[in-house]
Amino acid sequence: MERLATLDFVHKRQNLFITGSSGTGKSYLACALGHEACKRGFRTFYANAPKLPGALKVAKVKGTLETELKKIERCQLLILDDLFLVPLDVKERPILLEIIEDRHERKSIIITSQYSSFNWYDMVGDPTIADAILDRIIHTAHTIELYGESMRKLGLRKTEKLKRVKLN
Template sequence: MLTHPTLDQLHDLGLHGMAKGFKDLGAHPETASLDHAAWLALLLDHETTLRRQKRFERLARVAKLRQAATVEDIDYRTARGLDRAMFLKLAGCDWIRAKHNLLITGPCGVGKSWIACALGQKACREDLSTAYHRVPRLFAALALARGDGRYAAMLRQIARVDLLILDDWGPETLNADQRRDLLEIVEDRHDRRSIIITSQVPVDRWYEIIGDPTIADAVLDRLVHNAYRIELTGESLRKKKNPATVTMQA
C-alpha cells in the first residue's frame, strides 16, 4: 500500500482528518478485513470530526467567553432557583434557532455569568456563532466607535452573531447614547437572532434603568415577549468556595 504518497495527497487536498484516519487505521491489523466502503466511511468520520472540532475552536475563540464554563458542569445541588429541566431544555439550543431570548437575573455571585457562558459554549458546539460582552465595556467601545467612524460596522458585527451575550447589565440608569445603542442592538436582532442578558436587577425594574419611557417600551417589547427567564436567588456562591476552587463550576 502506498501509504506515504496517499497521506501526502490527502494533506495536499486539505483532508487532514482523513489523513490522520488513514494513518491510524493502517496501524491496526484488524482493519485489514474491512471492505473499501467501510474504510471510506471511517475516513469520512475522521474528517467530519476534525472539521467540527476546528469549527468549534474557531467559534469559541471568537466568542471570547468570560468563563470556561460548560453545561455539563452546572451545579443543580445548590439552592438558587435553577430549574434543571428548563436548563437542560435551554442547553439543547433550539431556543437560539427559534430566535428567542433568555433573561437571567439574581443577586451578585449566584452564577449568572457562568450559566450564560456555559450556554454560549454549548452554542459554539452546536455550530452557532456567539459573542460575549460585558455591558459597561460594550457601551464604552460603542462610544469610541461613534467618534472614529467604526460605529456602523461594529453594530453590523454585533447583529450578525447567532447568540449575543450581554453580561452584567445595570443598575446604573443609561444615558442618552447608551439608550440608543441598546435600542439599535435589540432592534437589529429582533426575531432574527438571540440575546442572553444577565443582570442583578429584576426585569420589572429594567424600565427605570433604561430611563426614557418611549425607548424603554420599544426595547422591552422586543426583548421580553419571546424570552425565557431564569430568576436566581440565594447567597453568593463565592462565599462558599475557597480560593482554590473559586473558578470551578457554578
C-alpha cells in the same frame, strides 16, 4: 437547564433572561450556554454590558461604529452580561435600542442582570425607550431567576474551613 442546553431557544430566535443577586451564577450559566452554542457552530458574541456602550462610543468617534454594530448583528447569539449594572446615559439608550431592534425575531439574546425586567424602566432612564426595548425582547424570552448566597462567598467559606483544618 437541560432543555435550554439543547439551544432550541436559539433555533427559535427566542431570548433568555437570567436574573439574580451578585454571585449566584448568572454569568457562568450564560457563558456555559454561549460555549455550547459555539461548539454547535452558532456565531456567538459575548459583551460585558457595562463596558459595551463605552466601546461603541469610542467606535463612533473613530468612525467604525457601523462595523462594530455589524459584528454584533451577524452573530446568532448575543450575550449581554450584567445589563443595567450601571444605568444608561442619554447617548447609550438609542444604541442599545438599535442592537435590540436589529435582532428582534431574527436572532437570540441572553441577558444577565441583577435586576428583573420590572426595574428596567428606571435603569434605562427613559420610559419610551425602555418600553420599546422590553417589547422587542420580553415576549419571546425564557426567564431564569437565581436565588441564594453568592458562590464567591460560599467559596471563601470553604477556603476558610480548609485553612482551619490544615492549622489544626
